[in-house]
Amino acid sequence: MLNVAICEDNLELINVYRLIFKNYMKDHPEHEMRIVISTGNPTEFENYIKYRSDNNDMFYLIDIEFADSQTKGIDLAEEIRKHDATAKIVFITTHEELAYLTFKRKIEPLDYIKKEDGIKSMNDSIYKDLDLTFQRLHELNSQRRKMFHYSLGSRDYTIDVADINYLETSSSSHKVFLHTLTEITEFRGNLNTIEEEFASLYRAHKSILVNLDNIHSVDSLNKMIYFNDGSSCEVSRRKLPGLKRKMAQ
């Protein structure tokens, strides 16, 4: 069951959104979903976030600016994230209110829908976002993906282990460098605890943990590991046999 929650201060638009969701339900009878709250009052919405009783998956549709309230959409979204790391959040707002980078970093929303694009386009976007939400929920339920967590400046971040190529520590600082398909990120931590937690990560070097699932080939002569995306890292002579054994499994 997917719970849909809407916060928008223009009552006519609320009705438009409700209609879009109802149509989606009609078109996709296989998905279980319902609208649990649709309000123009951010305080009421905040109370729902704090005190909701069920454990259903959530889909939030939030406006950013509320004319009669000090509370902003981003405050609501932060409150949501505090309670629910996996909730799907979609901002629906006008172009100039969108602090795009800030929202992306702090909230990791599923989508931003711009009111400027008109009702038709908003309708399409909501359909697309719901499709994506159900697809992700399905993936999550069917194969229980392993997620890798790290924290930076009091915030927690999550990344799919399947995206990791390797992790590396620097000798000078207590920082771990995480190399994934699309990014390199540093955080405070140590390889030993990470190695214990994830079976698919192999200690290929004193300071390197590699993801066995993403290795393309191993160059024994030059003691290098090549990943599927073309990137590479070192492997120590001592660890080479173990690595080959693991990969053969």
Add this chain to the structure above:
Amino acid sequence: MIYLNTISYQMMDFINNILFFLLVFIIIPQTRSKLNVILAIVASITFSFIDLYHDSIGILLLVVSYFFLFSHYKPKLINRVLWLLLSIFTCAFSQSLAGLISMKVFNYQQQMISMLITNVVLNYIFALMIVTTGIIIYRRLSKFINFTDPIIITIITSAIAILLIGFITFTAVSRMLDVQLEYMQTNVVLTIIIFIFIFLGTLYYIAGYLKQQRAIQELERIKENNIYIKELEENYDEMRKFKHDYKNLLLSLSVILKDKDDQHASDKIDDILKDSNIDIHDASKLNNPNLFKIKDELVRGIIISKIITANNENILTSTEISPNVNISRSYSVTITRILGILFDNAIEACRKRQQPILKFALIDEADYTEFIILNNTAPNTKIDLNKIFSNGFSTKKNHSGIGLANVQELVNKKPNFFLQTKFEDDEFSVILTIEKEN
């Protein structure tokens, strides 16, 4: 003999009185009028007679008559006092100096006439010299000092008053003791020395006062700037709210129209909604008031200058900045260096794109600060994130590629600096996270 004596003394007195008025007319050109000239001559003659019987009462009468000169021109009282003091002092001083010299040169008993004439001539020469010098100095100094400031006028007036009182007291004492001639020399020399000291002292005092004034003005300016920024911010907020409302209204209007099946009208509304010309946001990317409220000058400076550079290169920029960002002074230089390199890289990289975009965000939270720089890249660019940090690799052809390696080095030196580099969907972003120390 006595008769001649009286006549010549009266003449001299008259000439000296005239000198006083002459000085007044030189110092205050506005008082020059036919009426005042007549007044001056009449007063000088009258007072020279009175002076014959009541010694030194003439000077008081001069002072009184001085104030009658301001029948047309009406300056502030303090100015009148200052000019009066200046005239009296010049008069008295030049008279002493002239008297001293003429008595040294000529014998008081035998060459009285020549002595008196010399005395008068020298008196005029000295007085005019002093006044001319004074006016020249005044003109030079008025480039640096605002002489209309009431406090500065008061300072100068008090200084001259002290000088004059000293001079008169000294003269009076020597006259009482009947040693006027012997003391005259000492008196003149002393007055000159005191004058120099008071002159320098006054200048120092005025300089200090001006410095203080400037500091106060600077503070005022900062206060006004802050008020201006605040107003700007409020306007900006108002504008945003207004735009939010009108777009909402347009949207609901389009819903109503759709129900009525008026395709033309609803298309029109869609066009208005999409019209980016209405967006003030695009007018100037520097109108983000939070940008100017970043407390660190270095960091604020590099952000503003790089955004301007990007704008000048026709790159579409946007800034998102938390209100009242506070940056620890000890990080300011490192952050500025890192941002400088990251901005340069971003500007360089997105220029290859048809529509270059550069986005910057500064997120300030209780326990961390994040700087995000994002740029789009030419379509289908391939960047190997692992390689861009090693020295020598860069997507730029004529570039050393030392940039990001330098950034990494700077970040490595700080245990609480963390870097995230991301390349996805033709967008390259770097996030610098700084954990605050508790």
